Amino acid sequence: MQKRPWLWINRAISSKFLTPLLAKTPLTPNQITVMSMSFGILSGIFLSIGAYESVIWGVIFYELACLFDNCDGEIARLKNLKSELGAKLDMICDVATDGAFFIGIFIGAFKWNIPGPLTVLFWIALLGLAAHYAIVFLEKKNGFGPAEHGKANPEGAERDSLFSDVLNAASEGEISLVVVVLGLTGMIYWLAWLLPLYINALWMVNLARNFRYL
Numbered sequence: 001m002q003k004r005p006w007l008w009i010n011r012a013i014s015s016k017f018l019t020p021l022l023a024k025t026p027l028t029p030n031q032i033t034v035m036s037m038s039f040g041i042l043s044g045i046f047l048s049i050g051a052y053e054s055v056i057w058g059v060i061f062y063e064l065a066c067l068f069d070n071c072d073g074e075i076a077r078l079k080n081l082k083s084e085l086g087a088k089l090d091m092i093c094d095v096a097t098d099g100a101f102f103i104g105i106f107i108g109a110f111k112w113n114i115p116g117p118l119t120v121l122f123w124i125a126l127l128g129l130a131a132h133y134a135i136v137f138l139e140k141k142n143g144f145g146p147a148e149h150g151k152a153n154p155e156g157a158e159r160d161s162l163f164s165d166v167l168n169a170a171s172e173g174e175i176s177l178v179v180v181v182l183g184l185t186g187m188i189y190w191l192a193w194l195l196p197l198y199i200n201a202l203w204m205v206n207l208a209r210n211f212r213y214l
Helices: 009-023 029-049 052-078 084-111 118-141 162-172 176-184 188-213
Strands: none
Touching: 009 052, 009 176, 029 052, 029 084, 052 084, 052 176, 052 188, 084 118, 084 188, 118 188, 162 188, 176 188
16 A cells, blocks of 8 residues: 555556456456557547547546556556566557657647747657656666556665655656646646656656666
């Protein structure tokens, strides 16, 4: 159980409700991963349309992508179906989902005429996303990271702070709930300004904290 459960709402929904339902079906963890990636790509497509109705669908699909991304690992552990292929597929899913989301946000922001140097912000965000996943890859290679069950922090690192838990939750996708709120309030495309700041701050802080463990 997480020490600060209010930070892990998606994890609670997946582990207590969605995973038990999916566990009763013949779906494999890898099939669930593909479903998660499909939801993520659909999210980017709907967000790129730029209409309020499409935004609602976009944030719903993004939330589903994050929930199913939790479920594949939970079912793999539950049914003892963990595999190297599954781990690689999960990484591909995460990259595809976030890539589609970022692209969808910026295309929609252009259509909504959000002020600012959107092209520059887009490339800053995309480069930040690439750096983020480079660090995630190195963390996984060394056996830790927020997505590693029970091993969010490197072995020997004493991290029992609110800051550490917030960072881990953000890295694992709990930030999707903020995306849902912004979508429902019609403010989603202002993320074109926030995404470059958020993703670059995330990878820089993670690199500074974990550099000697990578």
